[in-house]
Amino acid sequence: MDIEGSRVLVAGATGVLGGAITAELVTRGARPVLAGRDPVRLAAAARREGAHAVSFDAYDPSSCARVVQDAATALGGLDAVVTAFGAVAFGEAGEVGDEVAEYLMAVDYLAPAAFFRAALGIMEPGSMLAAVTGVVAEHPQPGMADYSASKAALSAWLGAVRREARGIGIGVLDVRPGHLDTGFAGRAVAGAAPALPAGADMQKLVSAVVDALSSGAELVRTAPDGTPVIERRAR
Numbered sequence: 419m420d421i422e423g424s425r426v427l428v429a430g431a432t433g434v435l436g437g438a439i440t441a442e443l444v445t446r447g448a449r450p451v452l453a454g455r456d457p458v459r460l461a462a463a464a465r466r467e468g469a470h471a472v473s474f475d476a477y478d479p480s481s482c483a484r485v486v487q488d489a490a491t492a493l494g495g496l497d498a499v500v501t502a503f504g505a506v507a508f509g510e511a512g513e514v515g516d517e518v519a520e521y522l523m524a525v526d527y528l529a530p531a532a533f534f535r536a537a538l539g540i541m542e543p544g545s546m547l548a549a550v551t552g553v554v555a556e557h558p559q560p561g562m563a564d565y566s567a568s569k570a571a572l573s574a575w576l577g578a579v580r581r582e583a584r585g586i587g588i589g590v591l592d593v594r595p596g597h598l599d600t601g602f603a604g605r606a607v608a609g610a611a612p613a614l615p616a617g618a619d620m621q622k623l624v625s626a627v628v629d630a631l632s633s634g635a636e637l638v639r640t641a642p643d644g645t646p647v648i649e650r651r652a653r
Protein backbone atom coordinates (compact mmCIF):
# COMPACT_ATOMS: atom_id res chain seq x y z
CA MET A 419 0.00 0.00 0.00
CA ASP A 420 1.34 3.41 -0.95
CA ILE A 421 1.19 5.51 2.26
CA GLU A 422 1.36 8.84 0.38
CA GLY A 423 -2.25 9.91 -0.19
CA SER A 424 -3.69 6.77 1.44
CA ARG A 425 -7.05 6.97 3.20
CA VAL A 426 -6.62 5.49 6.68
CA LEU A 427 -9.04 5.13 9.57
CA VAL A 428 -7.17 5.09 12.90
CA ALA A 429 -9.43 3.87 15.71
CA GLY A 430 -8.00 4.74 19.11
CA ALA A 431 -6.33 7.89 17.82
CA THR A 432 -6.82 9.51 21.25
CA GLY A 433 -4.39 7.04 22.81
CA VAL A 434 -0.63 7.44 23.06
CA LEU A 435 0.18 4.71 20.52
CA GLY A 436 -2.77 5.53 18.23
CA GLY A 437 -1.82 9.21 18.31
CA ALA A 438 1.79 8.42 17.41
CA ILE A 439 0.74 6.10 14.56
CA THR A 440 -1.56 8.84 13.26
CA ALA A 441 1.23 11.44 13.40
CA GLU A 442 3.62 9.11 11.53
CA LEU A 443 0.98 8.44 8.86
CA VAL A 444 0.44 12.18 8.41
CA THR A 445 4.19 12.79 8.21
CA ARG A 446 4.36 10.25 5.38
CA GLY A 447 1.48 11.88 3.48
CA ALA A 448 -1.51 9.73 4.47
CA ARG A 449 -5.01 11.19 4.88
CA PRO A 450 -6.37 9.83 8.16
CA VAL A 451 -9.77 9.92 9.76
CA LEU A 452 -9.41 9.78 13.54
CA ALA A 453 -11.79 7.71 15.65
CA GLY A 454 -11.88 7.89 19.43
CA ARG A 455 -14.06 7.85 22.51
CA ASP A 456 -12.99 10.77 24.69
CA PRO A 457 -14.52 13.84 22.97
CA VAL A 458 -11.97 16.36 24.26
CA ARG A 459 -8.91 14.29 23.33
CA LEU A 460 -10.50 13.40 19.98
CA ALA A 461 -11.16 17.05 19.08
CA ALA A 462 -7.60 17.99 20.10
CA ALA A 463 -6.07 15.18 18.01
CA ALA A 464 -8.20 16.08 14.99
CA ARG A 465 -7.16 19.74 15.27
CA ARG A 466 -3.49 18.76 15.60
CA GLU A 467 -3.56 16.57 12.49
CA GLY A 468 -6.06 18.70 10.53
CA ALA A 469 -8.18 15.57 10.11
CA HIS A 470 -11.83 14.56 10.24
CA ALA A 471 -12.92 12.90 13.53
CA VAL A 472 -15.62 10.38 14.37
CA SER A 473 -16.54 9.03 17.79
CA PHE A 474 -17.24 5.49 18.92
CA ASP A 475 -17.36 3.38 22.04
CA ALA A 476 -15.73 -0.02 21.70
CA TYR A 477 -18.31 -1.44 24.11
CA ASP A 478 -20.96 -0.69 21.45
CA PRO A 479 -20.19 -2.77 18.31
CA SER A 480 -22.74 -0.91 16.19
CA SER A 481 -20.76 2.30 16.75
CA CYS A 482 -17.65 0.55 15.37
CA ALA A 483 -19.37 -0.42 12.11
CA ARG A 484 -20.89 3.08 11.82
CA VAL A 485 -17.46 4.72 12.16
CA VAL A 486 -16.10 2.65 9.25
CA GLN A 487 -18.98 3.83 7.04
CA ASP A 488 -18.56 7.46 8.15
CA ALA A 489 -14.79 7.39 7.53
CA ALA A 490 -15.24 5.84 4.08
CA THR A 491 -17.82 8.51 3.21
CA ALA A 492 -15.55 11.31 4.46
CA LEU A 493 -12.52 10.06 2.48
CA GLY A 494 -14.27 8.55 -0.54
CA GLY A 495 -13.13 5.02 0.43
CA LEU A 496 -10.58 3.43 2.75
CA ASP A 497 -7.15 1.96 2.01
CA ALA A 498 -6.46 0.89 5.61
CA VAL A 499 -8.15 0.50 8.97
CA VAL A 500 -5.88 0.50 12.03
CA THR A 501 -7.22 -0.35 15.50
CA ALA A 502 -5.02 0.92 18.33
CA PHE A 503 -7.49 1.07 21.22
CA GLY A 504 -7.81 -1.32 24.13
CA ALA A 505 -8.42 -1.89 27.81
CA VAL A 506 -6.48 -3.88 30.41
CA ALA A 507 -7.23 -5.23 33.89
CA PHE A 508 -4.89 -6.79 36.44
CA GLY A 509 -5.45 -9.39 39.13
CA GLU A 510 -5.41 -13.14 39.62
CA ALA A 511 -8.06 -14.93 37.54
CA GLY A 512 -10.17 -15.93 40.56
CA GLU A 513 -10.35 -12.34 41.75
CA VAL A 514 -11.26 -10.61 38.48
CA GLY A 515 -15.03 -10.37 38.15
CA ASP A 516 -17.04 -11.74 35.22
CA GLU A 517 -18.05 -8.19 34.24
CA VAL A 518 -14.42 -7.14 33.86
CA ALA A 519 -13.61 -10.26 31.81
CA GLU A 520 -16.62 -9.62 29.56
CA TYR A 521 -15.63 -5.96 29.13
CA LEU A 522 -12.09 -6.84 28.04
CA MET A 523 -13.35 -9.42 25.55
CA ALA A 524 -15.80 -6.86 24.12
CA VAL A 525 -13.28 -4.00 23.84
CA ASP A 526 -10.10 -5.89 22.94
CA TYR A 527 -11.51 -8.59 20.65
CA LEU A 528 -15.11 -8.04 19.53
CA ALA A 529 -14.76 -4.31 18.81
CA PRO A 530 -11.70 -4.54 16.50
CA ALA A 531 -13.41 -7.49 14.79
CA ALA A 532 -16.51 -5.31 14.27
CA PHE A 533 -14.34 -2.61 12.64
CA PHE A 534 -12.71 -5.11 10.30
CA ARG A 535 -15.95 -6.94 9.47
CA ALA A 536 -17.46 -3.63 8.32
CA ALA A 537 -14.27 -2.72 6.43
CA LEU A 538 -14.07 -6.05 4.57
CA GLY A 539 -17.41 -5.25 2.96
CA ILE A 540 -16.15 -2.05 1.33
CA MET A 541 -12.38 -2.33 0.85
CA GLU A 542 -10.64 -2.82 -2.47
CA PRO A 543 -7.75 -5.18 -3.28
CA GLY A 544 -4.45 -3.73 -2.03
CA SER A 545 -6.02 -2.46 1.22
CA MET A 546 -4.79 -3.30 4.72
CA LEU A 547 -6.37 -4.15 8.06
CA ALA A 548 -4.08 -3.68 11.08
CA ALA A 549 -4.63 -4.27 14.79
CA VAL A 550 -2.47 -3.67 17.84
CA THR A 551 -2.72 -6.90 19.84
CA GLY A 552 0.33 -7.40 22.08
CA VAL A 553 2.99 -9.89 23.09
CA VAL A 554 0.49 -11.38 25.59
CA ALA A 555 -1.38 -12.81 22.59
CA GLU A 556 1.43 -15.36 22.21
CA HIS A 557 2.85 -15.29 25.78
CA PRO A 558 -0.09 -15.03 28.22
CA GLN A 559 0.96 -13.48 31.53
CA PRO A 560 -0.07 -14.26 35.11
CA GLY A 561 -2.18 -11.48 36.62
CA MET A 562 -3.47 -10.64 33.13
CA ALA A 563 -5.39 -13.78 32.14
CA ASP A 564 -8.42 -12.01 30.68
CA TYR A 565 -6.37 -9.33 28.91
CA SER A 566 -4.10 -12.06 27.47
CA ALA A 567 -7.12 -14.12 26.39
CA SER A 568 -8.81 -11.14 24.68
CA LYS A 569 -5.65 -10.29 22.72
CA ALA A 570 -5.07 -13.96 21.83
CA ALA A 571 -8.67 -14.15 20.59
CA LEU A 572 -8.14 -11.12 18.35
CA SER A 573 -4.85 -12.50 17.08
CA ALA A 574 -6.48 -15.86 16.24
CA TRP A 575 -9.35 -14.07 14.47
CA LEU A 576 -6.86 -12.03 12.44
CA GLY A 577 -4.98 -15.22 11.52
CA ALA A 578 -8.10 -16.83 10.09
CA VAL A 579 -9.28 -13.65 8.35
CA ARG A 580 -5.81 -13.14 6.86
CA ARG A 581 -6.13 -16.44 5.04
CA GLU A 582 -9.65 -15.58 3.83
CA ALA A 583 -8.64 -12.07 2.76
CA ARG A 584 -5.56 -13.15 0.77
CA GLY A 585 -7.99 -14.37 -1.88
CA ILE A 586 -9.41 -10.86 -2.29
CA GLY A 587 -6.07 -9.06 -2.07
CA ILE A 588 -6.55 -7.51 1.39
CA GLY A 589 -3.62 -7.69 3.81
CA VAL A 590 -3.96 -8.29 7.57
CA LEU A 591 -1.28 -6.97 9.93
CA ASP A 592 -0.97 -8.09 13.57
CA VAL A 593 1.10 -5.68 15.70
CA ARG A 594 2.28 -7.47 18.86
CA PRO A 595 4.41 -5.07 20.89
CA GLY A 596 5.95 -5.81 24.25
CA HIS A 597 5.69 -3.27 27.04
CA LEU A 598 5.74 0.43 26.08
CA ASP A 599 5.83 3.36 28.51
CA THR A 600 2.55 4.89 27.34
CA GLY A 601 0.88 4.87 30.77
CA PHE A 602 -1.61 2.23 29.52
CA ALA A 603 -1.03 -0.07 32.52
CA GLY A 604 -1.81 2.82 34.87
CA ARG A 605 -5.21 3.28 33.21
CA ALA A 606 -6.38 -0.30 33.93
CA VAL A 607 -10.13 -0.75 34.32
CA ALA A 608 -9.46 -2.96 37.38
CA GLY A 609 -6.50 -3.92 39.55
CA ALA A 610 -3.00 -2.50 39.70
CA ALA A 611 -0.14 -3.30 37.35
CA PRO A 612 2.76 -5.43 38.63
CA ALA A 613 6.29 -4.07 38.33
CA LEU A 614 6.95 -3.82 34.59
CA PRO A 615 10.23 -3.70 32.70
CA ALA A 616 11.33 -0.49 30.98
CA GLY A 617 9.29 0.07 27.85
CA ALA A 618 10.64 -0.32 24.34
CA ASP A 619 11.15 2.68 22.04
CA MET A 620 7.64 3.60 20.88
CA GLN A 621 8.78 5.72 17.93
CA LYS A 622 10.73 2.78 16.46
CA LEU A 623 7.63 0.62 16.81
CA VAL A 624 5.42 3.25 15.17
CA SER A 625 7.83 3.59 12.29
CA ALA A 626 7.83 -0.22 11.89
CA VAL A 627 4.01 -0.29 11.88
CA VAL A 628 3.82 2.22 9.03
CA ASP A 629 6.63 0.43 7.16
CA ALA A 630 4.68 -2.83 7.56
CA LEU A 631 1.50 -1.20 6.23
CA SER A 632 3.47 0.10 3.30
CA SER A 633 5.03 -3.27 2.45
CA GLY A 634 1.95 -5.40 3.17
CA ALA A 635 3.70 -7.29 5.99
CA GLU A 636 1.65 -9.53 8.26
CA LEU A 637 3.34 -9.23 11.66
CA VAL A 638 5.25 -6.69 13.75
CA ARG A 639 6.66 -8.17 16.94
CA THR A 640 9.21 -7.02 19.49
CA ALA A 641 12.57 -8.78 19.80
CA PRO A 642 13.87 -9.51 23.34
CA ASP A 643 16.04 -6.35 23.19
CA GLY A 644 12.94 -4.25 22.40
CA THR A 645 13.67 -3.81 18.70
CA PRO A 646 10.60 -4.09 16.45
CA VAL A 647 10.79 -6.89 13.90
CA ILE A 648 8.69 -6.87 10.74
CA GLU A 649 7.73 -10.27 9.36
CA ARG A 650 6.38 -10.41 5.84
CA ARG A 651 4.48 -13.61 6.61
CA ALA A 652 2.94 -14.38 10.03
CA ARG A 653 3.46 -17.91 11.28
Ligand SMILES: NC(=O)c1ccc[n+]([C@@H]2O[C@H](COP(=O)([O-])OP(=O)(O)OC[C@H]3O[C@@H](n4cnc5c(N)ncnc54)[C@H](OP(=O)(O)O)[C@@H]3O)[C@@H](O)[C@H]2O)c1
Nearest residue numbers: 430432433434435455456475476503504552597598600602
Ligand atom coordinates in the same frame (compact mmCIF):
# COMPACT_ATOMS: atom_id res chain seq x y z
N1 LIG B 1 1.36 0.26 26.31
C1 LIG B 1 1.75 -1.00 26.22
O1 LIG B 1 2.65 -1.47 26.93
C2 LIG B 1 1.12 -1.90 25.19
C3 LIG B 1 1.78 -3.09 24.83
C4 LIG B 1 1.17 -3.93 23.90
C5 LIG B 1 -0.04 -3.59 23.34
N2 LIG B 1 -0.65 -2.42 23.72
C6 LIG B 1 -1.94 -2.10 23.13
O2 LIG B 1 -1.83 -0.86 22.48
C7 LIG B 1 -3.13 -0.26 22.39
C8 LIG B 1 -3.01 1.22 22.71
O3 LIG B 1 -2.61 1.40 24.04
P1 LIG B 1 -1.72 2.64 24.52
O4 LIG B 1 -0.49 2.06 25.09
O5 LIG B 1 -1.65 3.67 23.46
O6 LIG B 1 -2.59 3.17 25.75
P2 LIG B 1 -3.58 4.41 25.88
O7 LIG B 1 -2.85 5.68 25.60
O8 LIG B 1 -4.24 4.27 27.22
O9 LIG B 1 -4.64 4.17 24.72
C9 LIG B 1 -5.78 3.39 24.91
C10 LIG B 1 -6.78 3.81 23.87
O10 LIG B 1 -7.92 2.92 23.94
C11 LIG B 1 -9.08 3.72 23.96
N3 LIG B 1 -10.20 3.05 24.62
C12 LIG B 1 -10.20 2.38 25.78
N4 LIG B 1 -11.44 1.91 26.03
C13 LIG B 1 -12.22 2.30 24.99
C14 LIG B 1 -13.59 2.15 24.65
N5 LIG B 1 -14.46 1.49 25.45
N6 LIG B 1 -14.04 2.69 23.50
C15 LIG B 1 -13.20 3.36 22.67
N7 LIG B 1 -11.90 3.56 22.93
C16 LIG B 1 -11.42 3.03 24.08
C17 LIG B 1 -8.69 4.98 24.71
O11 LIG B 1 -9.63 5.98 24.41
P3 LIG B 1 -9.95 7.23 25.39
O12 LIG B 1 -9.01 8.30 24.94
O13 LIG B 1 -11.36 7.55 25.15
O14 LIG B 1 -9.69 6.77 26.80
C18 LIG B 1 -7.33 5.23 24.08
O15 LIG B 1 -7.47 5.83 22.81
C19 LIG B 1 -4.04 -1.10 23.29
O16 LIG B 1 -4.79 -2.00 22.48
C20 LIG B 1 -3.08 -1.93 24.12
O17 LIG B 1 -3.63 -3.16 24.50
C21 LIG B 1 -0.10 -1.56 24.62
